[in-house]
Amino acid sequence: MTQSLDLLENASDSLNEALRRVGDATHLNPRPYKFAVLHFTHAIELLFKHHVAQAHPLLIYRNPFSKNLAKESTIGLWDAVQFFKNEQRELTEETLADLRWIKDLRNNIEHFKFEMDPLAARLAIGRLIRALNEFHEENDFTDLAGLIERDCRATYEKLADEYKQRLFEAQRSAELANSGRDDPQTCLSCGSPKTMVAAGNKLKCHFCNDELALHECVRCTERYPEVLMRVWNDDNGRAHRDWICDFCYDHIIDHD
Numbered sequence: 097m098t099q100s101l102d103l104l105e106n107a108s109d110s111l112n113e114a115l116r117r118v119g120d121a122t123h124l125n126p127r128p129y130k131f132a133v134l135h136f137t138h139a140i141e142l143l144f145k146h147h148v149a150q151a152h153p154l155l156i157y158r159n160p161f162s163k164n165l166a167k168e169s170t171i172g173l174w175d176a177v178q179f180f181k182n183e184q185r186e187l188t189e190e191t192l193a194d195l196r197w198i199k200d201l202r203n204n205i206e207h208f209k210f211e212m213d214p215l216a217a218r219l220a221i222g223r224l225i226r227a228l229n230e231f232h233e234e235n236d237f238t239d240l241a242g243l244i245e246r247d248c249r250a251t252y253e254k255l256a257d258e259y260k261q262r263l264f265e266a267q268r269s270a271e272l273a274n275s276g277r278d279d280p281q282t283c284l285s286c287g288s289p290k291t292m293v294a295a296g297n298k299l300k301c302h303f304c305n306d307e308l309a310l311h312e313c314v315r316c317t318e319r320y321p322e323v324l325m326r327v328w329n330d331d332n333g334r335a336h337r338d339w340i341c342d343f344c345y346d347h348i349i350d351h352d
């Protein structure tokens with residue numbers, strides 16, 4: 097069956113078209129991003145369907161046992177994602193979040209009720225391209241870079257790099273802001289490496305801008321982010337809350 101190859105060819109067309117639209121968009125004319133998002137989401141859907149069809153061409157039908165396949169609807173993006181998961185090929189949580197975000201944006205565009213932040217869309221497309229490259233490499237799927245046509249190559253490379261660029265800027269900003277003793281750490285919110293530093297009684301991520309409260313442990317007096325601590329005095333109505341870090345808590349529990 098050639099169906100699987102058709103899917104790949106269409107995916108590649110959509111991918112290149114998306115990249116062309118990104119290339120067309122400018123500061124003053126962000127409209128092409130709208131079409132970039134439409135084409136790009138379509139490309140991922142076709143690409144994922146193609147991978148499913150590689151396992152067996154009939155699997156792209158919701159009911160492969162149907163007596164009238166021509167009338168059967170085919171699977172969607174999330175079916176394909178679940179299929180990969182069932183095959184122990186998992187996309188990361190971050191990638192799934194980006195996929196949900198861009199699918200929502202796509203749906204909103206289709207219903208003419210969208211407001212688009214072009215930078216956010218471009219960054220999401222960049223992150224997804226990088227994530228898809230990784231996913232394809234890990235699973236020996238088609239090499240995405242090989243699908244990119246010559247006139248789209250520059251945009252493709254810039255997009256895949258833009259995330260790196262932003263991360264680099266965030267790490268540099270974290271380093272500059274870091275007055276503390278410790279090196280910048282991995283953000284507990286967005287997972288970006290070396291972007292989180294202490295600022296007063298908070299930890300701040302210079303990539304996602306999340307702030308996490310810091311407390312001093314009643315036992316060891318080290319400061320830890322709230323997510324790694326427990327409340328020690330739980331009496332209601334007390335103005336002052338004491339916190340204990342997980343290490344000290346475990347220590348106390350072990351010695352009880």
Ligand SMILES: [Zn+2]
Nearest residue numbers: 283286301304
């Ligand atoms: Zn962060």
Ligand SMILES: [Zn+2]
Nearest residue numbers: 313316341344
């Ligand atoms: Zn402690």
